[in-house]
Amino acid sequence: MNDPLLQIRDLSVHFRTGNGTAEVLRHVSLDLARGRLVGVVGESGSGKSTLAATLLRLLPPNLARLDGAITFEGRNLLTLPPAETEALRGTRFAMIFQDPMTALNPVFTIGNQLVEFQRAKQPSASRADLRARAVRMLARVGIADPARRLDDYPHEFSGGMRQRVMIAAALLTEADLLIADEPTTALDPTIEAQIVALMRELHAEIGSTMMLISHSLGLVSQLCDDVVVLYAGTVVETGPMAEIFRNPLHPYTRALIACEIGHDVARGDRLASIPGEVPDVTRVPPGCIFAGRCPDVVPACREAVPELRAFGPDRRAACSRL
Numbered sequence: 001m002n003d004p005l006l007q008i009r010d011l012s013v014h015f016r017t018g019n020g021t022a023e024v025l026r027h028v029s030l031d032l033a034r035g036r037l038v039g040v041v042g043e044s045g046s047g048k049s050t051l052a053a054t055l056l057r058l059l060p061p062n063l064a065r066l067d068g069a070i071t072f073e074g075r076n077l078l079t080l081p082p083a084e085t086e087a088l089r090g091t092r093f094a095m096i097f098q099d100p101m102t103a104l105n106p107v108f109t110i111g112n113q114l115v116e117f118q119r120a121k122q123p124s125a126s127r128a129d130l131r132a133r134a135v136r137m138l139a140r141v142g143i144a145d146p147a148r149r150l151d152d153y154p155h156e157f158s159g160g161m162r163q164r165v166m167i168a169a170a171l172l173t174e175a176d177l178l179i180a181d182e183p184t185t186a187l188d189p190t191i192e193a194q195i196v197a198l199m200r201e202l203h204a205e206i207g208s209t210m211m212l213i214s215h216s217l218g219l220v221s222q223l224c225d226d227v228v229v230l231y232a233g234t235v236v237e238t239g240p241m242a243e244i245f246r247n248p249l250h251p252y253t254r255a256l257i258a259c260e261i262g263h264d265v266a267r268g269d270r271l272a273s274i275p276g277e278v279p280d281v282t283r284v285p286p287g288c289i290f291a292g293r294c295p296d297v298v299p300a301c302r303e304a305v306p307e308l309r310a311f312g313p314d315r316r317a318a319c320s321r322l
């Protein structure tokens with residue numbers, strides 16, 4: 001993994017809450033390799049969306065602490081002036097949200113918005129050219145009769161179609177990094193499968209770096225080259241998806257995979273769950289963050305935080321018992 005697009009080093013993000021400081025991300029270090037499709041997986045509350053928000057510098061006002069470095073083209077994104085980080089959003093980094101209505105403005109037509117999404121990078125292009133590109137991209141993501149649909153408003157599209165419009169919008173920015181936060185969670189399984197196939201196809205064609213955030217390891221495994229497993233704000237394992245599926249190292253990754261395999265859609269099961277609960281991040285216990293739920297725990301696990309160590313060239317895991 002030479003020359004990563006982004007290098008995250010020792011990133012910690014803490015928020016002020018009514019219950020004290022929430023340590024939402026703790027000492028996160030990872031590289032996003034160029035052109036790869038990277039999955040970030042973890043249960044609800046593990047800090048996935050906060051990681052995306054930090055990359056885009058869209059952090060809430062109750063931020064208490066922001067430490068570490070995110071290096072992009074030799075510069076630390078965490079210390080750039082706000083105007084520069086704003087300039088990066090929508091040109092170098094683009095985001096696909098779970099609910100496209102958070103990104104699409106209900107009072108403007110899809111056409112107007114798709115033109116505006118392209119403006120930052122193409123300030124002098126004619127409106128007709130940008131509309132023509134938008135029509136081609138809408139066709140590409142599977143919107144029928146795209147030239148006519150350009151004059152429709154977001155609410156005139158179904159949920160699945162709006163998600164396609166959002167993907168088209170993100171692709172039109174030609175960003176170097178596309179972050180998709182739970183892009184299919186609001187969709188039914190058939191539409192989800194179509195969107196996953198579409199994202200895979202577009203990624204193969206466009207070759208930009210993509211970060212797919214999901215609580216579903218199954219979804220991530222269908223789509224991603226690499227995976228980052230987050231647990232309560234800590235990276236517990238990273239590496240190529242296929243290798244991790246074949247040989248998960250961290251007990252949490254093993255538990256996630258076991259849930260995925262035990263999950264039988266035909267029987268109508270929802271996801272089997274891991275016994276115990278995610279720890280309260282306002283009261284982070286000493287030692288390994290997973291110790292409270294780990295089937296392999298020994299007393300030493302509750303003393304020191306295990307380091308994220310290398311196991312082969314591209315694999316790392318944070319468990320002192322490995």
Ligand SMILES: Nc1ncnc2c1ncn2[C@@H]1O[C@H](COP(=O)(O)OP(=O)(O)OP(=O)(O)O)[C@@H](O)[C@H]1O
Pocket residue numbers: 015016017022024042043044045046047048049050051060062215281
């Ligand atoms: N602005 C905030 N202030 C205080 N706590 C927050 C804030 N935003 C997030 N958190 C807390 O940080 C933790 C991580 O939240 P985050 O939304 O990043 O998790 P997630 O992995 O994206 O979860 P989900 O799968 O539910 O989307 C949670 O415990 C959440 O309650």
Ligand SMILES: [Mg+2]
Pocket residue numbers: 048049050181
């Ligand atoms: Mg989230």
